[in-house]
Amino acid sequence: MGSEWDEPLTPAGRLFMQAEMKQIIHCVVGLKNPIQVEIVKDEMRKSMLLQHPRFRSLMVHDHRGVEHWRPVQIDIDRHLVIITEGVSEVNKYLSDLSIEGNGGLSMDKPLWEIHLLMEQRCLIFRIHHSLGDGISLMSMLLASCRKLNHPLELPSLHLHTNTSTTIRRFNLWNLLVTMWFTVLFAVDFVLRCFWFRDHKTPITGGAGVELWPRKIATATFSLQHMKTVKNAVSNATINDVLFAIISSGISRYLDSRAPNGLRDGLQLTGLAMVNLREQPGLQELSNLMKSNSGAKWGNKFGMILLPVYYHRSNSPNQLEYLKRAKAMIDKKKKSLEAPFSYKVGAIVMSTVGPKFASFLNYRILCHTSFTISNVVGPQEEIMIGGNPITFLRANNSALPHALTLNMVSYAGRADMQVQVAKDIIPDPDFLAKCFEDALLEMKEQVAAKI
Incomplete structure (x- = not known):
């Protein structure tokens, strides 16, 4: 009862x-x-x-x-x-x-x-x-x-603009562009659920991989270095830099694991989680717990497909990864792909039921190459129970992906948890170093041009 x-x-x-x-x-x-x-x-x-x-x-x-x-x-x-x-x-x-x-x-x-x-x-x-x-x-x-320096004050929650809430001036052209990219990406999303899948590479997972043993390594980035690289390309964002790092890092890793075995420009698709709250970024908890709040507690996110491309890592210009990442993400910002995935998921759940919705989510995980999430934490040092916090990290339990990336920034640095199925990717520490080296090379190239 x-x-x-x-x-x-x-x-x-x-x-x-x-x-x-x-x-x-x-x-x-x-x-x-x-x-x-x-x-x-x-x-x-x-x-x-x-x-x-x-x-x-x-x-x-x-x-x-x-x-x-x-x-x-x-x-x-x-x-x-x-x-x-x-x-x-x-x-x-x-x-x-x-x-x-x-x-x-x-x-x-x-x-x-x-x-x-x-x-x-x-x-x-x-x-x-x-x-x-x-x-x-x-x-x-x-x-x-x-x-930490003001023990009576709550941490500052800095807003972080996401790919679904970029404000654009309304006009007919913007409306047509939004409709075009939304339809394009929505069709791609549906095809991914049922038919299309990434080409098999040394980082490919699949059905049942969520049950395989795991390893986790941590890639650590300086936020100042990420900002330096961001400023080298007009209107770039930290998220653009993150996906440039992922694209370059995965290319470096694949060079070592499949030398001369992959086609240059090969697409590997990431599945990213996008916060859909009206106020993006972390929220004051009092707002999240109000039932009529646009922030609202719970699971309020959509999914978008974010392709990265394998390029042989001997490329002399690492900033090309950033330019390609920015061009791709700019198109995503002009679409309603994340709200579309959220609404379709809710409709499927309410009409067909959770089993079919679970089947669709599982299929799209099996047909893509990795998962990525990024949470922006406080940029000042904080403490809990009077004990200073030295780092914040996050990860989730295993998925059919052989590679899951979860990044959290805190107090001037960002830690990305690199979770792998160890029978597919046996050396996550090397992969984490590939990501770290990608950022350092981009930063050095920017410094050389100054």
């Missing part, structure tokens, strides 16, 4: 409950000082996390089998996993948690945990994707933090 207090899952929440699409988000917080367990518990008791109804609810099924949230009493000790020894590396621990079956969340309690890696001075927030997306969850985490 249901309860009058039960809240139905959103369509996106139901999607992430399907077997093929179960996803857990890992938000990783490095700390400067040793972890004090009692302080962590005190911070949890007064945090916004325990005030949000979804974090105080079980996922249950009604008599028709439809999922609902049902409020329960929270036992904090059941949500803390304290690891005192046996962990040599944070990324090794994360890679084990990312495999289906190894690190699932128990369904007899609300779908989140906090792992305390005592020796590594690291907190890992593990949250089921049905509770919310990366923007929602990062906003909730930051609501429990304070500025």
Whole structure:
């Protein structure tokens, strides 16, 4: 029997409950000082996390089998996993948690945990994707933090323009351009779901790869270096630089793994998650929790296809990668591809049901080469429970892709988690270095021209 207090899952929440699409988000917080367990518990008791109804609810099924949230009493000790020894590396621990079956969340309690890696001075927030997306969850985490130099102030949440919310002056020409690119990319999206797939390369995943063992490495970038490269091309953005890095880094990696074996200009397609809130970027949590807010809590994102192209990495001009990335992303900004994917997904969920929607999402994952997400964090140093935070990182549980890239920026640097299926990409540390070297070469070329 249901309860009058039960809240139905959103369509996106139901999607992430399907077997093929179960996803857990890992938000990783490095700390400067040793972890004090009692302080962590005190911070949890007064945090916004325990005030949000979804974090105080079980996922249950009604008599028709439809999922609902049902409020329960929270036992904090059941949500803390304290690891005192046996962990040599944070990324090794994360890679084990990312495999289906190894690190699932128990369904007899609300779908989140906090792992305390005592020796590594690291907190890992593990949250089921049905509770919310990366923007929602990062906003909730930051609501429990304070500025390091101003301990009474919340972190500043800088807005970050995304590819779906660029404001353009309305006129007939812009409308026609928007319609053209929307139709073009929508058709490409549909064809990807059913027929088209990327050419097979040494980084290609596929059906069942989400069950394979994982490895994770971290590529670290200076935001100042990214801004220096960005300024070398008129009207370029940090996202343009990121995709230039990915394109160049993957080309470098493929040169070493398939020398002379791939056609120059070969397309490899990334699947990117785009925040669709009216106010882009991280949000004040009070706005996210208002039901009538344009920000709105939950999963509010669309997907877009972002092609990168393999080019032999002995090219003398690395900035060509940035010019190509900017040209591609500029076209995406002129379309409504992300809202289209979101609306079509919602329609499919409400008319055909979550199983077919899950099938379509799984197909498009199998037909593309990698996943990419990018969350812009606070640019000043912050602390949680009085303990300074040294880094913020994020990744999600395994997908059919053999390569998943999740980037979070914080305090002047950006950390990109490079998650791989290790039987396909056995050397993620080398791949991470390919990405880092790509940015450094671009920065050096810019410096040489000054």
